[in-house]
Amino acid sequence: MFDHIRSFSAWPTARRCSVFAVLSLAVCTSLPHAAEAATAQVRWLPSADPGITRYDVYVRNAGAPYGGPAWSGNPAPAADGALEALVPFSTAMTGANYFAVVAVSGTTESPLSGELWTGTPIACHVDSCTTKTACDFGSLADGTSCGFGDADPCSATCVDGVCGTSGAGTPATDVAIDRLRFTTRSSGTKLALKGKIETEAALDPASTGAVIELRGLDGAVLYSASVAATSFTANAAGTRFRFAGSAADGAAGTNGLRRLDLRHSGSRWIVSAQASSPALADAAGEPAVTLVVRLGGTCAQHLGAVCEQKAPVAICR
Secondary structure, three states: OOOOEEEEEEEEOOOOOOOOOOOOOOOOOOOOOOOOEEEEEEEEOOOOOOOOOEEEEEEEEOOOOOOOOOEEEOOOOOOOOOEEEEEEEEOOOOOEEEEEEEEEEOOEEOOOOOOEEEEOOOOOEOOEEOOOOOEEOOEOOOOOEOOOOOOOOOOEEEEOOEEEEOOOOOOOOOEEEEEEEEEEEOOEEEEEEEEEEEOOOOOOHHHHOEEEEEEOOOOOEEEEEEEOHHHOEEOOOOOEEEEEOOHHHHHHOOOOEEEEEEEEEOOEEEEEEEEEOHHHHHHHOOOEEEEEEEEOOEEEEEEEEEEEEEOOEEEEO
16 A cells, blocks of 8 residues: 655755654645746655555646656665655646645556645635546635635635635634544544534534634644535434434545534534544644534634644544
8 A cells, every 4th residue: 555645845947945743744835836847756655565566756836737757766765764766847827726746556556645745726626636637626615714824714714715814704613622623543543523503593414514624823824625515414303403424425525534523502513533544644733623513603612722642643622
């Protein structure tokens, strides 16, 4: 089984930008907006398959599938066991460049690794590929946060594929966290979440959909999963809404979300969720995270839940 990209950094040919992340996305913000020759340093964990003869690194522009490999080879492992390649590419005129790695045995390729990007993703646009040619280039669900780095994560959201301030939205009170637990093992990072939202707003997830976010102390989005309105099933009374995901749902924006349950009782909504995704690794290592739950124009949040790290578990309260 081929593992995902371990880290990534990129710099224009004339000037280096040092960025490093483990088992997640890292972005070099110093890349220019105009297209020019650049080099990306990509590091990944090797495949356990002894038949692997080489690795291919692919690069694509925003809104486009992958073409041929930008780099091929079989580098010697570094001291930490990771493999590394310096990959030439041309920076995208708009949006971001996306990178992925495959392991090759003879004429057989492994599935794509998780994608990493550099540049500036287009706000409120889905831009992800699960294979070299199977991609999702739609719009993010209404209510998804688009204010990267905002102190108030409920301020800027997507509406009809455009980022704006949701002045007409109805902010809910704080999310009272009953459980926010990360478990990290060799197979990946899992999230177990349960909380309560007190609000008088009339909510209908089967009409609005739902978005779950985790942010760092600086406001940066570490993890985001969206569920379309049509993906919920509701009971006859309209008081309980359920979503059950699968591994194939990642391209639709659910980002490893396996279950989302929303139950209404009086003025209280009980939210519970389970997710499993490499994208959770960054959030699991944070000293504190902000939880955001969006239901249409209603945005609820718990700012700065402090996390206690006791590997392989992190519990945030």
